[in-house]
Amino acid sequence: MKVDILTLFPDICRAPLSESIMKRAQEHGVVDVRIHNLRDWTADKHHIVDDAPFGGGQGMVMKPEPIFEAVEDLRNQSSKVLLMSPAGDRFDQEMATRLSNEPHLIIICGHYEGVDHRVIEHLVDREISIGDYVLTNGAIAAVVLVDAIVRLLPEALGHEQSAVDESFNLGLLEAPQYTRPAEFRGWKVPEVLLSGNHAEIAKWRKVQARKRTQKNRPDLLR
Secondary structure, eight states: EOOOOOSSSSSHTTTTTGSSHHHHHTTTSSSSEEEEEEGGGGOSHHHHHHETTTTOOSOOEOOOOHHHHHHHHHTTTEEEEEEEEEEEOOOOOOHHHHHOOSSSSEEOOOOOTBHHHHHHHHTOOEEESSSSSSOEEEEHHHHHHHHHHHSSSSSSSSSGGGGSSTTTTTSSOOOOOSSSEEETTTOOOOOOGGSSSHHHHHHHHHHHHHHHHHHHHHHHHH
């Protein structure tokens, strides 16, 4: 998979996408992530990327010209163009799984009061929001999106089952996990996990996953 990120703040993306699993995935050729400064596609000497909104109002709006120029430079027939926006479809594990099958993603990071709507109407395939709140800029959201997608790619994780045995994949949150010591401050690990009986452990985890979902995210059970 190839991922091109278009942002006014490349350094926000570089640090988290250059560590841990994301770093290894790139080093092993699982994904090719490229972070671009949108100002590189401006034509004026001051590299202006925003202007005041028509009709008045506070804030600034990202201009369409550099965004169109950048996407048209990077896009090919297999590209899917995404815009990080609080007004987009809410991102979830199902969407992450679908996007992990795309060969090329171009991610536009919104900023200020958003982008000129002609970008959304004529260039973007999908607007995506990572939650019902507003961030300083879309670069932060883009990092979340890329991380969630890349870890689903074959060979991105150390153990292939890791991406399967996670919250949301079966409509439930993940069951509780424990490690050594078996007793800590008087709190003991459930005996079934120490039994070596894999069938009973699987049954326990399924029950606990449902209980945890009922407590923390009952909306998932509906």
